Structure formats: structure tokens, C-alpha cells
Amino acid sequence: MTRSSLAGRWGYHITGTALAILFLSPLLWSGWASLRTNSGFGLENYDRLFTSDNGIRLHHVVNSLTVSALTVIGTLLVATLGGYAFGRFRFPGRDLLFLLTLAILMVPYATILIALYVLLGWIGLQDSLIGLSLVLIMFQLPFSIFMMRNSFEAVPRELEESAQVDGCNSVSTLIRIMLPAVKPGLITVGLFAFLTSWSEFFAPLILLNSTDQFTTTLAVVNMRTASHGSIDYAALEAGVVFMAVPCLLLFAFMQRSYVRGFTSGALKG
Template identity: 90%
Template sequence: MNRSRVGYSVTGAALAILFLFPLLWSGWASVRTGSGFGLENYDRLFTSDNGVRPQHVFNSLVVSVLTVGGTLFVATLGGYAFGRFKFPGRDVLFLVTLAILMVPYATILIALYVLLGWIGLEDSLIGLSLVLVMFQLPFSIFMMRNSFEAVPRELEESAQMDGCATLGTLLRIMLPAVKPGLITVGLFAFLTSWSEFFAPLILLNSTDKFTTTLAVVNMRTASHGSIDYAALEAGVVFMAVPCLILFAFMQRSYVRGFTSGAIKG
């Protein structure tokens, strides 16, 4: 093994430890009790008066599923249009879409809250999901456009010669070819929506509609105003587990999707 590969390995290991340390610390703190180690912190997380309830977990799942589904639907159609069709103003519209990334979303949440009130979706999981989809679209459309552009045009032309219409070509030929990009977009949308805190804090008012993140933060105060850090760490680990499982199963396609985007972008 040459020195350059040793350097890369050492640097990669150091970065892995750096990024894993907070999660490992949370896992250790979540099972540490005054008398040793156990699951008392998790029991307190789910059984305390203001702790996490099954309804909160269900709300998070609903928001995540709606966000992933909406993001994939719009980003697929948008990415296909930007990547395969030429129309007036295409490049300008694409740049405007990407420019949304430069706007801190926290600055427009109040305006979005008012807008949701106008259309009757205030304090609703559907309204929250629509907002999260909007935040995901610039990155997602960028990824899907690059994924579609990486597919050889001969595949599309062959399908059209065989009589496939545009929609049929998209469903039968193009979508299987851009599967890594779809997984990347879907996984990124899930990770973001599952762990999002600020948007639910602003857009949700009813406690029965709180997501898991809000429920975890809501139970941070124990008796006499002290902070129950151990229960909070248990909440952090509980929320991280689904993300880790999904990433472990989909990491290969996730990395391939990003690699394709980097090459074409």
C-alpha cells in the first residue's frame, strides 16, 4: 500500500470517527442511568405525561410518506422535462428553480403559514408536507435532470420507434434507468422530512398533530424546570434509527445517484 492510499485511509477513518462520535455519544448517554446502564430513559421517553406517543410517530410517518411521494412525482416530471425537452426559457426556468436554494427557508415560513391559511391547510399534516416538498424540489429536480441526461438517448429513441408514447417511454424505459437517482431523491426527502423541526414548529399548532421531533423537544423539561438530557438522548437515538436502517440498505444506490449527478452537473 503506497503512502497516498495510507493517507486517504487515515483521513477517511478520522472523518468517520468525527461524524460518528455524536451519534455514538447519544447512544451511550441514552442507556446510561444513575445505577449503570438500562432502558429507563427510553421508558421515560414514551411513558411520561409529555413524552412521545404513537400518534406522534404516525404523524411523522404520514408527513415523510407524503413528502417523499410528492417530491418524487414533481421532481421526476420536472427533471424529465428539463433533461429531455427543449422549450423556450428552459435554461432560465431551471436557473430560477436552483436559485431557490439561496433563499433561507426560515425567512418565508410565516408567509407560507398565511398562504396555507388562505387555502384551508393551516395546522395540517398535508400543508406541512406541501411546504417540505417545495423545499426539496430545487435539489431534487437538479438530481433528476442530471440522471435523465445520463441515460443514452438511443434507449428513448428505440422505445419511440416501437410505438411508445412519451408517458410510456418515461414509465417503461426511463424510470428503471434512473433508479439510483430516484432512490437518492426519495431517501434525501425522507431524511429531511423525518428530522425536520423548524417547519413543524411554525406550521403546526395542535399537539395531536405534532411530529416526533416536536414531541421530543416538548418533553425536554422535567421537574422543577430541569432538562431531562437522558430522555432527550433516547429521543435522538429513536429518531436516528429509521434513517440509519434506510441508509444502510440503500447506500449503494444513494452514492451512485450522487455520483451520476456530480458527473453530469
């Protein structure tokens, strides 16, 4: 191994380690702060998180899981069909429609939440988990359709043509041939949809009014003591760790497919 290649490898590892420390330090600090008590270290902060009057309750977690599940399912369904149409079919206005879909990314979603709140009231979904899920699905679609279109385009057309020769129609080809081939892209889209919906705060804050409908993020923010309006920061840090653990576990299990989805789909074109 030459001196230059050795120096390049060391530089790669040092840079990677520095970036890992930079990104992990806030989470590690939150974990340390969540365990720190007046008498040392323990789980007292987590006990207050789940037992205080304004702490996290089971229905908050169920609400977050419901919103996340609906968002993931809806995003995968629409993005798969949209990506398949954009990636495999030719129709008038296809490129313009795709650009309009991507243009949603340029609109700060906070600027239209009030309008969406009014719209949900018109259709009877105001202050509901289904209405919140529909809004989150809408904001996931530009990236998700982009990912799925590129994932479908990366699949060799010979596979699709062979299926059609065997008598498969478009739907059968999509289900039997294309979906297994774009599995990394599906996992990437689903993972992004879950992470966004699970940790989303601003949209639930605007769209949900009833405390029974609150998600875990709203419950964590409401962790305030009644004494002089002070904030229980230690319990808040415990809430941050509680919110982060499912995301970390899910990413750890799906990391390989997640990276493969980006390299085979999103980076194409």
C-alpha cells in the same frame, strides 16, 4: 507496490478513519448517554421517553411517517416530471426556468415560513400534515429537480429513440424505459426527502399548532420534567437515538444506490 503508493493508501485509510470517527462520535455519544442511568446502564431513559406525560406517543410517530411519506411521494412525482422535462425536451425559457427553480436554494426557508403559514390558512391547510408536507416538498424540489434532470441526461438517447421507434409516446417512454434507467437518482431523491421530512423541526414548529398534529421531533423537544422547569437530557438523548435509527437503517439498505445516484447524476455537468 511502491513506497509512495503504500504511503498514499495508508494516508487514505487514516484520513477516512479519522473522518468516520469525527462524524460518528456525536451519535455514539448520544447512544452512550441514552443508556446511562444513575445506577449504571439500562433502558430507563427509553422507558421515560415513551411513558412520561409529555413523551413520544404512537400518534407522533404516525404523524412523522405520514408527513415523510407524503413528502417523498410528492417530491418524487414532481421532481421526476420536472427533471424529465428539463432533461429531455427543448422549449422556450427552459434554462431560465431551471435557474429560477435552483434560485429557491438561495432563499433561507425560515424567512418565508410565516408567509407560508398565512398562505396555508387561505387554502384551508393551516395546522395540517398535508400543508406541512406541501411546504417540505417545495423546499426539496430545487435539489431534487436538479438531480433528476442530470440523471435523465445521463441516459443514452438511443434508448429513448428505440422506444419511440417501437411506438411509445413520451409517457410510455418515461414509465417503461427512463424510470428504470434513473432508479439510483430516484432513490437518492427519495432518501433525501425522507431524511429531511423525518428530522425537520423548524417547519413543524411554525406550521403546526395542535398537539395532536405534532411530529416526533416536536415531541422529543417537549421532553421536559415538571420539576423547576429542568430538562431530562437523558430522555432527550434517547429520543435522538430513536429518531436516528430509521435514518441509519434506511441509508444502510440504500447506500449503494445512493452513491450510484450521485456519481451517475449529480456529478454530471
